[in-house]
Amino acid sequence: MAGDVYPMRTFQNFPRLAQIALHWGLILLLLGVSVGSICALFLWLLDQVTQLRFLHPSLLFGLPVAGIGVALLYQRYGGRAAAGNNLIIDEIHKPGGGVPFCMAPLVLFGTVVSHLFGASVGREGTAVQIGGSFAAAIGRMFRLNDRAMRLLLMAGIAAGFGAVFGTPVAGAIFGLEVLTLGRLDYAALLPAAVASIVADWTCHAWGIHHAAYHVGFRGVPAADGTMFHVDALLLVKVSFAAVCFGLASRAFASGVHRLAGIFQKFCPQAWLRPALGGILTILLVGLLGTRDYLGLGVASPDVDGASIMNFFGQGYYPWSWFWKLVFTLVALASGFKGGEVTPLFFIGAGLGNALSPVLGVPADLLAGVGFVAVFAGAANTPLACTFMAVELFGATDVVYYAAGCFIAYLASGHSGIYQAQRIGTPKTSLALERSGTVLRDLRK
Structure with a gap:
């Protein structure tokens, strides 16, 4: 009963x-x-x-x-x-x-x-x-x-x-x-x-369509001739790249806050800081002779220009990730409104493209891993970014995407683009940060 x-x-x-x-x-x-x-x-x-x-x-x-x-x-x-x-x-x-x-x-x-x-x-x-x-x-x-x-x-x-x-x-x-x-x-x-x-x-x-990114890599041949989705050596290479992606995440998150402090120090008037950022952006465009690093960067007006779409192709863009990081730090730190994530996609995919011939990894695969991993490290959201990779690129290479996101999350340390985040569980047992600490307090 x-x-x-x-x-x-x-x-x-x-x-x-x-x-x-x-x-x-x-x-x-x-x-x-x-x-x-x-x-x-x-x-x-x-x-x-x-x-x-x-x-x-x-x-x-x-x-x-x-x-x-x-x-x-x-x-x-x-x-x-x-x-x-x-x-x-x-x-x-x-x-x-x-x-x-x-x-x-x-x-x-x-x-x-x-x-x-x-x-x-x-x-x-x-x-x-x-x-x-x-x-x-x-x-x-x-x-x-x-x-x-x-x-x-x-x-x-x-x-x-x-x-x-x-x-x-x-x-x-x-x-x-x-x-x-x-x-x-x-x-x-x-x-x-x-x-x-x-x-x-x-x-x-409403008729809105999102950009489609193509990752052609679909595994490696096994001994019996079938395709297997994970190769041990390739996973090691992707894991090494993921450390680089995590360090790039940390550089981005720390750079925004440090540069914002510099702008505040030299220009106390908040309304005037974006003018300085705009002038610096114009000077950077003149210095590099390209407008590839303006706006979202999903596509470029130049067919062969640096863009997220082109990072998945055959072109090689060794320093585009760095210049996008510089342009975005200037814009965000000086007070322009928008988000950080699509520039992080650009930085990650661009860094993956740059590392691919060095590590001997297919460019489209490493661009895809970098695309989500740099964001995972900067936003401290490795699970969401792994699911994002599956939704954007398909599930075949999910082991590489997951490895990239998880390792980048650890490598980025207790930094992040959202300063109101709190530490629930420190990233490693060696971390000195305590549970409940707000990220903005760590900077102080």
Whole structure:
């Protein structure tokens, strides 16, 4: 008889459980459709302004003025929204003043302007902030408590990430993994997955298509003539490259914060710093004689130019990863709005392309590993990045992608592009950092 108690309780609670499921289903559907639609608009605008910049290269000379305009807009109307992704993460860890809805239109406008005039920034930060601000607004509308608001903000992050990259599973994992190093809150897994999948479907329904990256490598011949997906020597080479990817992640994350401090020291006026970054960008373009390192870098106006797409091909680009890192550090540290992830894709794929002939690894495979591994190390999200590789490149080479992401995560140390992240479990037993420490406090 005692064994019948639990089924009976479940049956008695079914109306309440159904009510909760319908309530959350409505909330997540509203969140996913809203975020997916705004991300679709955002991606369409990015494509339009990128093509416009390709057609009118002289727009670059307006970058300093554009940077000042966006900075003044944030200074006048931004308030707490200026903290960006870190504000959303802080609100999840410890609810405070909330995430203002003005964050979404401000970051969307600021990022589009940055890309129109050629700043080397990405798009993930914009999508995450759109997701977080819509989640907060919907949570207030439904009068959710702090615990429910926390789950919804995580779902908002997942929705923005999944929609902007077309990787809904990676988006769901990212929404959980980005908060705390080494720990996942599985209570938010289903809400994050629903929001991310709905947002991705919605973005696709608006006619938005994502870049397709082709990795032709499909294993090595075994003794019996069949193809096997893992080769021991190749895995060792990829693992060595992964250490390089992790060090590049660390250089990027540390470089942004250190260079931002230098800009603040020499230019206390926040609204003026983007002008300095714009001038430096123009000088770098003049020095190198190429515009390949402006904007997202997914494609280049030059057929053989340095771009993420070309890193998977037959061309060789030994130093493109380094110059993209420099351009992006200047743009982000000086205050231009956008994200870090697509430039990290460029840096990773470019570094993989550069290392491929040195290590004797197929360029497309190592570009793919670098694509996700540098991001994994910089964002401290190795699981999400492994799933991203599967969604973007296919599952055949997943062992190499996983090895790249996991090793880069360890090699990057306790650094990261999101300073509000907390250490849940230190990366190694030798680490001196304690659980619960916020990354920004380590810098102090």
